[in-house]
Amino acid sequence: MKLFGRTTSFNVQKVLWLLEELSVNYEHVELGGRFGGLDDKDFIKLNPMKKVPVLIDGNKSVWESHTILRYLATCYGNENWYPACPYERSLSERWLDWSQTVFQPAFMGTFWGYYRKPENKRDMEAVNRDLDTCINCLQVIEEQLKQSEYLAGKNISLADIVVGAVIYRLVSQGLSLELPDLVNRWYDKLSKRPGYIKWVMSDFTELKAREDF
Numbered sequence: 001m002k003l004f005g006r007t008t009s010f011n012v013q014k015v016l017w018l019l020e021e022l023s024v025n026y027e028h029v030e031l032g033g034r035f036g037g038l039d040d041k042d043f044i045k046l047n048p049m050k051k052v053p054v055l056i057d058g059n060k061s062v063w064e065s066h067t068i069l070r071y072l073a074t075c076y077g078n079e080n081w082y083p084a085c086p087y088e089r090s091l092s093e094r095w096l097d098w099s100q101t102v103f104q105p106a107f108m109g110t111f112w113g114y115y116r117k118p119e120n121k122r123d124m125e126a127v128n129r130d131l132d133t134c135i136n137c138l139q140v141i142e143e144q145l146k147q148s149e150y151l152a153g154k155n156i157s158l159a160d161i162v163v164g165a166v167i168y169r170l171v172s173q174g175l176s177l178e179l180p181d182l183v184n185r186w187y188d189k190l191s192k193r194p195g196y197i198k199w200v201m202s203d204f205t206e207l208k209a210r211e212d213f
Contacts, residue, residue, distance in 0.1 A: 001024060001025065001026040001027070001055070001056065001057050001058075002026060002027045002028075002029060002055070002056040003015060003016065003019065003026055003027070003028050003029065003053055003054070003055050003056075004029045004031040004032075004037075004043070004046070004052055004053060004054040004055075004056070005028075005029075005030075005031055005032060005052030005053035005054065006030050006031060006032045006033040006034075006035055006052065007028075007030065007199065007202060008033060008202075008203075008204045008206060008207055009032065009033070009052060009053070010165050010166065010169055010200070011052070011053060011065040012052055012053040012065070013165050013199045013200050013202070014065050014066075014069060014161055014162055014165045015053045015055065015065055015068050015069065015072070016028065016195070016198075016199040017161055017165065017193075017195040017196055017198075017199045017200055018069055018072055018073070018158070018161055018195070019072065019195075020194060020195030020198065020199065021081075021156070021161075021193070021195050022072060022073075022076045022077055022081070024072070024076050031043070031052055031054075032051075032052045032213070033213045034206070034213070038050045038051065038052070046061045046063070047061065047063040049063065051063070053065055053068060055068045055071070055072070057071075057075070065162075066096050066100060066162065069096070069158050069161060069162070070082070070093075070096075070158070073158055080155045080156070080157065081157060081158065082158070091152040091153060091157075091159070092151070092152035092157040092158045092159040093158070093159075094159075095151050095152065095158075095159035095162065095163060096158060096159065096162050099159075099162040099163050099166065100162070102133075102137060103134070103137040103163065103166060104162075104166060106130045106131075106133035106134045106137060107130075107134055107166050107169070107170050109126065109127070109129075109130030109133075110127055110130045110131050110134060110170070110173070110175060111169065111170075111173060113126055113127040113130065114127045114173060114174070114175060115173040115174065115207065115208060115209075116207060116208075116209065116210060116211055117209065117211065118209045118211075119209075127175075131175060131177070134170060134177070135177070138179060138180055138183055139180065141163065141180075141182075141183050141186075142180040142181070142182050142183050145182035145183060145185075145186055146182060149186075150186070151163060151186075156190075156193075160186075160190065164186075164187070164190045164196065164200070165200055167179075167183075167187050167190070168187075168191075168196075168200050168201050169204065171187075172204075
């Protein structure tokens, strides 16, 4: 198994974290960003979208981070990661969709508008609008954590992978933001997991004020 993608991409980090959780043997190849390679003909054959992450498993190529997560959980995880029951599976999958369509875009608005911009080019009005959305999202997470230890139940799941991967960078980019109590407690639990420490809580300072990738 091989995973292509730069480690400063939090979409790549999601997959790397899950690979560690599943104890899957794999080779990681840095690609994209300062490593380049996205326009190479051989890579385009693997992913015509020219984006990372891309997972190679045997002769199969899988792209789009959340699709890769589902693939890995199905092939290499147990019932905690990908339940056989469609309803039980939906308890985590709904968070994958929500994160991708609501939480992640708002976070990316703050990250690209604030962290990835030189100070003199920041539109703080737009950044604060996205930050407000992120704060609202954190309240949604807080309400969910009143019902269960993790987002989809008593065990960690793909829901925690996709939402948790956003939290570290959201609170570490320099904006004024305080996590709600239960979110902070949940985040603290994630922050003790080896895969989260290794891949998500990693240095991303090379991206500061950098607009080109």
